Amino acid sequence: MSKNNSLLYFFKQFPDEKSCRKYLEERKWGNNPVCPHCGSSQKIYRYKDDKTFKCACCNKQFKVTTKTIYENSNIPLQKWFLTFYLISLSKKGISSIELSKTLDITQKSAWYLLHKIRYMLQHNDSDNQLKGIVECDETYFGGKKKGKRGRGSENKTPIFGAVQRKGRLSISPVKDTKRKTLEPIIHKVIKENTHIMSDEWHAYRKLDSNYEHSVVKHRIKEYVRGDVHTNTIEGAWSHLKRSLMGTYHRPSKEHLDKYCAEFQFNYNTRNNSPEIKFRKTIDKNNIRIKYKDIT
């Protein structure tokens, strides 16, 4: 797809199943198919149906969709592709109701399709650690009462987030906001010796040994001190909340991790064209997802 980011252009490039399959084969293998069962690329034969291959090494058959997100799905590839494309075009995400109308499938099918994609984004994300200047913060989702931080927020799900200034975001729901919960996540997602900025929440108190740590004292109404602030992560929180409330109409707690993964992907590809975003999504397709992973 080129600069032309319209649906017309999509259908020109992907008019049918075959064009989608060819695109996947090209993206995945170039000119040399690789057997997903044994990893061999020697002696691979293509059947007359044009989709099925046979590997002479392990004697097994496969298709480009074997061991991928498309396996065991009765949704045609073109509908999968169109969903990826709509996600790439949309800044706010897409609801299962909207998608079911666009694809002419049931809302239940659309719901599974979107959740499989979110699950894929959640489990196939970059492992690169955040570095440079990174802001850390938590927010709360759900529940009726406004609730204070930590105490009094029993019905709410805390979400921890870290964002590299002018860079990537990493967010995930957490069971609580205690130090012993947040610290391991911080060590996992943020590179050692990074300059972390947070507020004075006690969970961040002992970061000094592995990181440079600056604290903005929200309690005394200090929000910015030179370049010490958490405005970037707070901006991301307000986007996240708008997206969760607006597009998804308060998703349930059980699925919050997947919505967070989708939001994170959208944030981290915010400067990419729909074409690049589409391609990045396609390149994450090598994941098998079972029904029980989603429910």
Ligand SMILES: [Zn+2]
């Ligand atoms: Zn093989």
